[in-house]
Amino acid sequence: MMSGAPKDVGIRAMELYFPNSYVEESELEEFNKVSSGRYTVGLGVKEMGFCGVEEDVTSISLTVLSALLKNYQIDKSSVGYIIVGSETITDKSKGVFTALSQLFDKNNEIFGAECIGACYAGTSALFNAIDWIYANWQRERKYAVVVMADIAVYAPGPARCTGGAGAFAALIGPDAAVAFEEGLRSAVLKDVWDFYKPVCGLSTEYAFLNGQLSLESYLRMLDFAYENYKRKAFKLRGIGISLSDFQAVMLHCPFSKLVQKGFGRLVYKDYMEGLQDSLVEPELLDTINKNLWEEKALPNLFFNLRIGNMYTASLYAQLFGLFHSKRQKYSPAAYTEILAARETFTNGKKCENIFSYITLLQQ
Structure with a gap:
């Protein structure tokens, strides 16, 4: 593990999750009785993913973070900070990051936070995770985890075709493959x-x-x-x-x-x-x-x-x-x-x- 002040802080590992259900935008054009190409050409969209009733923002956050920990064989005791960026809430008080804590077994000495700020919340969470590493690495020697997850759903009308769903998770720390300047x-x-x-x-x-x-x-x-x-x-x-x-x-x-x-x-x-x-x-x-x-x-x-x-x-x-x-x-x-x-x-x-x-x- 690196010693001294952290350098080249950024993304050391990352994971993307998306649901297995989707609709062809060309078929949505036909269903909505709009002109052919209105969505696919006019907006440049091809397909739109969507979640079933069995999924919400908490479950897809758990899925993507669980995959990150497993696929990269991350030591759960090495994580000291979890931050989530999302504008899809299921509870006005309890943040999604609290649900993610169950993935870390006996490691309960983890700081956590939630960012809300429309689409920018994910980047805000990432910046916070990077800054947490700079502020705490020399004492804590622990990594940060950032999760971004949302389900974009619109009422029937012209915006509905621009929905979607997905989640991103990343391990943040020094000596990163994707280092932030x-x-x-x-x-x-x-x-x-x-x-x-x-x-x-x-x-x-x-x-x-x-x-x-x-x-x-x-x-x-x-x-x-x-x-x-x-x-x-x-x-x-x-x-x-x-x-x-x-x-x-x-x-x-x-x-x-x-x-x-x-x-x-x-x-x-x-x-x-x-x-x-x-x-x-x-x-x-x-x-x-x-x-x-x-x-x-x-x-x-x-x-x-x-x-x-x-x-x-x-x-x-x-x-x-x-x-x-x-x-x-x-x-x-x-x-x-x-x-x-x-x-x-x-x-x-x-x-x-x-x-x-x-x-x-x-x-």
């Missing part, structure tokens, strides 16, 4: 009522959604976060950066066409700042954008296109697509109506040790 986080905080789930006097799991405002907020927050990120990167490194500096880019994915639109805005920003050397003529921008999208972002959406929106886990499902393509450096951004965040990761030589197991509940 210190000091290079960017955040934008804003209170927007585009998506919310009030609990007082209501018994529905459906969110109140202002679709147009939500799309605008996603793109606006992404703009601000990218600008802040560039400023911080220049302050730390003394050089400007662009998407060309990353071998892969991931954005939070409610549906792929929104990710593509957000990616295009980042390319355009780089172009306007003169950071894309290859963008010589404005008329070439669409072609360059398409090429960059297909090279750096689209391959990572393999699971998202087939599972749908997993809220907190949607960004991190793209890690699996990333490792399939064996890239070594990437930059993701997570969005919610409250906050957009961006963090740089540098993948070390231990990538082969983190290639994850995909857990699918068998009938």
Whole structure:
């Protein structure tokens, strides 16, 4: 076990879970009597996973964490912190992390916490886990576990096709295969009522959604976060950066066409700042954008296109697509109506040790 101050803190092992039930979006178009391609082409969705009555956010969290511990043979006594990021609650007081404690046998000396903040809650939980390692490693010598789990369900209507379900779990510690670069986080905080789930006097799991405002907020927050990120990167490194500096880019994915639109805005920003050397003529921008999208972002959406929106886990499902393509450096951004965040990761030589197991509940 490593001694001294922790270095290269990040993801040492990870696991993805998704339910075994799904619907073809093309069949959903037919069922809802909408034009062919409205979902599959207009939104860029292929399939949508959903949970049966036997599953809830607690059970899928237990499933993904149990698989993480088993598949990577993690010593349960080596874990000192559990944190869950989710916007799907089953109890207004008792957090999901308390249920996860039953997986650690006799190890009950574990700190725990829960993050709620729409889709950003997963990234918030991850940041908290990383910071816990930095703050406690020299004394505790214990790892952190982060779980992100959500079930996205919408009322009948235009948003229902953008549902989904899934859970992500990761072991956080020093000397990680996916190490987070210190000091290079960017955040934008804003209170927007585009998506919310009030609990007082209501018994529905459906969110109140202002679709147009939500799309605008996603793109606006992404703009601000990218600008802040560039400023911080220049302050730390003394050089400007662009998407060309990353071998892969991931954005939070409610549906792929929104990710593509957000990616295009980042390319355009780089172009306007003169950071894309290859963008010589404005008329070439669409072609360059398409090429960059297909090279750096689209391959990572393999699971998202087939599972749908997993809220907190949607960004991190793209890690699996990333490792399939064996890239070594990437930059993701997570969005919610409250906050957009961006963090740089540098993948070390231990990538082969983190290639994850995909857990699918068998009938």
